[in-house]
Amino acid sequence: MTYAPPLAEMRFALEEMAGLGRLRALDADGHLDHATLDQVLGEAARLARDAIAPLNHSGDRAGSRLDNGVVRTPPGWRQAYGAFVEGGWNALPFAPEHGGQGMPWAVATAVHEMWESASLAFALCPLLTAGATDLLQAHGSEAQKAKYLPRMVEGSWTGTMKSEMPRDPAGARNDLRVVSLENKLGIHASPTCVMAYGDDGGAIGELVGEENRGLEYMFTMMNNARLAVGLQGVAIAERAFQQARAYALSRVQSRELGSRDPGPVPIVRHPDVRRMLMTMRTGIEAARGLAYLAATELDLSRRHPDEAARAAHQARVDLLIPVVKAWATDLGVEIASMGVQVHGGMGFVEETGAAQHYRDARILPIYEGTNGIQANDLVFRKLGRDAGAAAASFLDEARADADALAAHAGDDAAAIVARLRAGLDALDAATRAMVALQAASPRRAAAGASPYLRLFGLVAGGHVLARGARAALAGLAAGPADAAFLRARLASARFYADHWLSQAPSLVHAAIEGGALVEALGDDEI
Numbered sequence: 001m002t003y004a005p006p007l008a009e010m011r012f013a014l015e016e017m018a019g020l021g022r023l024r025a026l027d028a029d030g031h032l033d034h035a036t037l038d039q040v041l042g043e044a045a046r047l048a049r050d051a052i053a054p055l056n057h058s059g060d061r062a063g064s065r066l067d068n069g070v071v072r073t074p075p076g077w078r079q080a081y082g083a084f085v086e087g088g089w090n091a092l093p094f095a096p097e098h099g100g101q102g103m104p105w106a107v108a109t110a111v112h113e114m115w116e117s118a119s120l121a122f123a124l125c126p127l128l129t130a131g132a133t134d135l136l137q138a139h140g141s142e143a144q145k146a147k148y149l150p151r152m153v154e155g156s157w158t159g160t161m162k163s164e165m166p167r168d169p170a171g172a173r174n175d176l177r178v179v180s181l182e183n184k185l186g187i188h189a190s191p192t193c194v195m196a197y198g199d200d201g202g203a204i205g206e207l208v209g210e211e212n213r214g215l216e217y218m219f220t221m222m223n224n225a226r227l228a229v230g231l232q233g234v235a236i237a238e239r240a241f242q243q244a245r246a247y248a249l250s251r252v253q254s255r256e257l258g259s260r261d262p263g264p265v266p267i268v269r270h271p272d273v274r275r276m277l278m279t280m281r282t283g284i285e286a287a288r289g290l291a292y293l294a295a296t297e298l299d300l301s302r303r304h305p306d307e308a309a310r311a312a313h314q315a316r317v318d319l320l321i322p323v324v325k326a327w328a329t330d331l332g333v334e335i336a337s338m339g340v341q342v343h344g345g346m347g348f349v350e351e352t353g354a355a356q357h358y359r360d361a362r363i364l365p366i367y368e369g370t371n372g373i374q375a376n377d378l379v380f381r382k383l384g385r386d387a388g389a390a391a392a393s394f395l396d397e398a399r400a401d402a403d404a405l406a407a408h409a410g411d412d413a414a415a416i417v418a419r420l421r422a423g424l425d426a427l428d429a430a431t432r433a434m435v436a437l438q439a440a441s442p443r444r445a446a447a448g449a450s451p452y453l454r455l456f457g458l459v460a461g462g463h464v465l466a467r468g469a470r471a472a473l474a475g476l477a478a479g480p481a482d483a484a485f486l487r488a489r490l491a492s493a494r495f496y497a498d499h500w501l502s503q504a505p506s507l508v509h510a511a512i513e514g515g516a517l518v519e520a521l522g523d524d525e526i
Contacts (some may be wrong), residue, residue, distance in 0.1 A: 001244050001353060005045035008485055009285065011037070014110055016290030017464040018296040023104050026303050030351075031103055040103070041110060047087060048114035051080045056119040059189030060356050066181050071191045077122065079153075084115075090126055090155030094133060098149040099219040104303070109231060109295035113288070116235030120360045121189035123235075125158055127228045135221040139209040148390035174411025178399030186481050222368065223321055227294055229368045230324035233332030234287045236364070240339035240357040241280040247352075248273050258395030267342075275499075276342055280335045282496040285468070285489075286461030287328040289405040293464055294320040307323045315390040319382050320460070326374035326450075327457025329364035336361040375449035378440050378456070388435040391456075395428055398463040405470045412494045413473060420466050420498035423459040423504035430455055431460040433512040447515030469493035 014020045024032040053257040055076045062074040084090065093108035094100025112130075113408075115123035115412040133152045136145060151157040158167070175198025197203040211218050248268040256265045267273045296316060301313035340347035347354040365371040383391060402424065407419045434452055437445040472486040472493075480486065 001246055003049055003056075003118050003239055003242060005041075005048055005117070006238065007045055007484075010041065010110050010288070012468065012471075012485075012489060013285070013289045013292045013464075014106060014296075017467050018106060018292035019490045020106060020296060023106060023296060023299050023303065026300075026305070029102070029103075031285075032107070037107065040107060043087070044089065044111040044114050047083060047089070051083050052115060052118035055080055055122065055189075057353055057356065059119060059121055060186075061188075062358075063188035064181060064191035066178060069178060071181070071193065073179055073191070074189050080122065081125070084126070085155040088154075089115075090129060091153045092220065093130070094149075094153045095137060098137070098145065099153045101102065104296070104299040106296040106299050108290060109292055109339055112228065113231055113235045113238070113291075116232045117239045119189070120232060120236055121187040124187065124233075125189045126155065127232075129155065129159040130228065131221040131224040134224045135217060135506050136208065138220045139217045140270040141208075144206065144208065155435065174204055181478075185362055186356070187363060190228075193211065195348055199392055202503050223317070226321050226325040226374070227291065227298070227369045229364055230287075230294075230321075230326075230328040231291045233328035233330070233361070233364050234284060234291055236331075236357055236361045237280065237284045237287070237332045237335035240336040240354065240361075241284060242279070243352075243354055243357070244339040244342035245277055245458070247346075247354075248277060251344075272408065273342060276338050278492075278495050279499060280338055282465070282492045283331050283335055283461075285492050286465050286496055287324075287331050287457075289464030289468065290320070290457070290460050291324050291328060294324050312393070315386070316394065319378075319390045319394060322374035322382065323376040323453060323456050323460060324380055326365065326366065326371035326378075326453050327461075329361075330371060330454070331457075332361045332364050333358070371453075373452060375453040378453050379434050379445055379449040380442075383431065384438050388431050391431045392428075394460075395424055395431070398424055398459070398466075401463060401470070403466055405466050405473075408470065408473045410473070412490055413469065416462075416466055416469050416493050416497045419501045423462055423501050426505040426508045430511045437512070437515075438462065441515075442520070444515035448511040448513075449519035451507050451510035451514060454509060455504055458500055458504050458507070461506075462497060465493040465496050513522045 020032065055074065059074040059077065064074065065072050066470055088101065089111065091100045092103045093109060094102070094103050096102045108129050108130075112123065112127070116128060129152060133149065136148055136152070140148070148157065152159060174513045177196045179194045179196045182194065184192060208214075245268075249266055252264045253267050254264055254270065255262050256269045257271065259265075268277070284328070297316045297320065300308050301317055304310045304313060336354075340354045340358050343352055343354045346352050350356070369377070398420070402417050402420045405413055405420075434445055434448065437448070468489050472489040475486045476483060476490070
C-alpha cells in the first residue's frame with residue numbers, strides 16, 4: 001500500500017510536544033519560520049511518498065545481492081538515492097561550511113521519520129552516513145573534515161558504523177572486499193556485508209582524533225544513531241498503522257455489535273479492532289513526541305548561547321536517548337505485530353505487506369546496542385553519574401506541565417492529569433530506588449533495569465501527550481478551523497492515559513523487587 005506522511009501530526013509534535021519555539025527564538029537566520037518549515041516537510045513528504053515508498057515491498061522481495069564482489073541494490077534504488085542526494089536532503093542538519101543547510105536536528109528528525117516509514121531498508125544508508133558525518137564534524141582533524149565532509153554531507157559518499165574507505169586517499173582501490181551478504185529476517189534490501197581486510201597490510205584507514213579516545217568519540221556517532229534507531233521504531237509503527245487502518249476500513253466481516261442490521265460491516269466498526277487501532281495510534285504519537293523532544297534538546301545543547309543551559313540540555317539528551325532508543329523500538333515491534341493482528345489471517349500472508357513491517361521492525365531492539373544495554377546505560381550511567389539529578393529535573397518539568405494542564409476544565413484534562421501524576425509518582429519512587437540499588441546491589445539493579453526503562457518511557461510519553469492536550473484545549477477554546485484535528489489530539493492523550501499510562505504504577509515492583517527472583521534458579525534450571 002502507499003504511505004502518506006502524517007504532516008499535521010508531525011508539525012503538532014514539533015511545535016507543541018517538543019517545543020520547537022525554543023529553537024525558533026535562537027534562530028537568527030530565519031530557518032525556522034513557519035513557511036520554510038512547511039516547505040521542507042512538504043517536499044520531503046513528496047519524495048518519501050512518491051519515490052521511496054513504492055520501492056519498499058519490491059526491495060524486500062528482491063533484496064540486495066553480491067555480483068562478482070560488487071553489491072547490487074534492488075531495481076530503482078540507485079535512482080531514488082540519486083533523487084535524495086540531488087534534493088540536498090542528506091545535507092539538511094549539517095554545518096554550512098561543509099555544504100550543509102544548517103537546519104536543526106529536530107527538523108531533520110521529522111524529515112528522517114518520513115524516509116524510515118517509506119522504506120526502513122533504504123533509510124539505513126543516510127542514517128549511518130549522518131552518524132559518521134556527525135562524528136567527523138566533532139572529532140576529525142581539519143584535513144579530514146576538508147577531505148571527507150563535503151562529499152559525505154552531500155551524500156555522494158556514505159558512511160557505516162564501521163566506516164571503510166569505496167578507495168584509498170591516493171585513488172587506488174583499497175584492499176577491502178565484500179565476502180558475502182548476510183541472509184536476514186528483515187530489511188532485505190539493506191546490504192549487511194561480511195568484509196575481508198587485506199592480509200598484507202594493504203587495507204588503509206585513518207585515525208580520527210587522539211589515540212585511546214576512540215570509544216569516547218564513537219559515542220558521538222552512537223548517540224546520533226541511537227536516537228535515529230528510536231525514530232525508526234516510530235516510523236515502522238506509523239507504516240504498520242496506516243496499513244492496518246486502511247485494511248480495517250475496507251475489510252467487511254460480521255454484523256456490528258448492538259445493531260439490528262444483520263449485514264456485515266467494515267471491521268473498523270468492531271470494538272476490539274478499534275481498540276487495537278487506537279492503541280497503535282496513541283503509542284506512535286507518544287513515541288514521536290518523545291523522539292522529537294530529544295532531538296530538540298540536542299539542538300539546544302549545541303545552539304543555546306549560555307554554557308550552563310547547554311550543559312543542562314545535554315544532560316537531558318543523555319537521559320532521554322536510551323529511553324527513546326529502547327522504548328520506541330519495543331513499541332515499533334509491538335505495534336507492527338498488532339498490525340498483523342488487525343489483518344487477521346491475511347496478516348500472516350506475505351502478499352499483504354503487514355508481515356514485512358513486523359520482520360523489518362524486529363532488528364530495531366537489537367542493533368545500536370540491544371535494549372537491555374540501553375536499560376543498563378540508563379540505570380548505571382545516566383542515573384549513576386549524578387545520583388538521579390537529571391531524572392529529577394525531568395520529573396519536575398513534567399509535574400509543572402501536569403499542573404498547567406490541570407488549570408483547564410473538563411473530564412479529559414482531569415483524567416489525563418490524574419494518570420500522569422500517578423505515573424510521575426511511580427517513576428519518582430522507582431528512580432530513587434534504582435539509584436540506591438545500582439550502588440548497593442548491581443545485579444538486582446540490572447535485572448530491574450528493563451522494567452524501569454519501560455516505566456520511564458510510558459511516563460515520558462504521557463508527559464509529551466499531556467503537553468499536546470494542553471495545546472489542543474487552548475486551541476479549541478479559540479475556536480480554530482482545525483477543531484476536528486485538535487479534538488483528535490485530545491482524544492489520543494486521554495486514550496493513552498487510560499490504556500498506556502495506567503500501566504506505569506504496576507512496573508514499579510518489577511523494577512525494584514522483581515530483580516531478586518532473576519537469581520532464583522540455577523543456570524541449568526532456567
